[in-house]
Amino acid sequence: MNAFAALADDTRREIVRLVAKNGELTSTEIGENFNITAPAISHHLKVLKSAKLLNMKKEAQKRIYSLNGSSVSEMEDWILEIIDLWKKRLDKLDRYVLKLKKERTRDKK
Structure with missing residues (x-):
């Protein structure tokens, strides 16, 4: 297990x-x-x-x-890697949303 x-x-x-x-x-x-x-x-x-x-x-x-500290460290490394991947994905989503907002603001003018 x-x-x-x-x-x-x-x-x-x-x-x-x-x-x-x-x-x-x-x-x-x-x-x-x-x-x-x-x-x-x-x-x-x-x-x-x-x-x-x-x-x-x-x-x-x-x-x-x-x-067993080494096992716990391995789990921590994996979790931190997943967190980093999600932060990158959310940052990319945030940039995309900001781009859409700018485009909508520009279209309303």
Whole structure:
């Protein structure tokens, strides 16, 4: 699953937000923030890890999750590229609208 598909789920977005805010959290600490079962949290964490949004390290019996900054950076780069494309398109549309307004003003004279 890709990162955007993984983040389509509200719970997974909130898990990523929670981990980003706290730096590192165990699966138990993450689960304490939700009103869902431990297996459901485990599934969400598996999806986020599979999508490379979260890193996981084991310490004894604990699984500790942290944000995968490089994956988030890749998403940010893609989003910024799309924003730039839309800004260029909207700027072009704005120039076209201004041209039409000038032509209409000229035609009324």
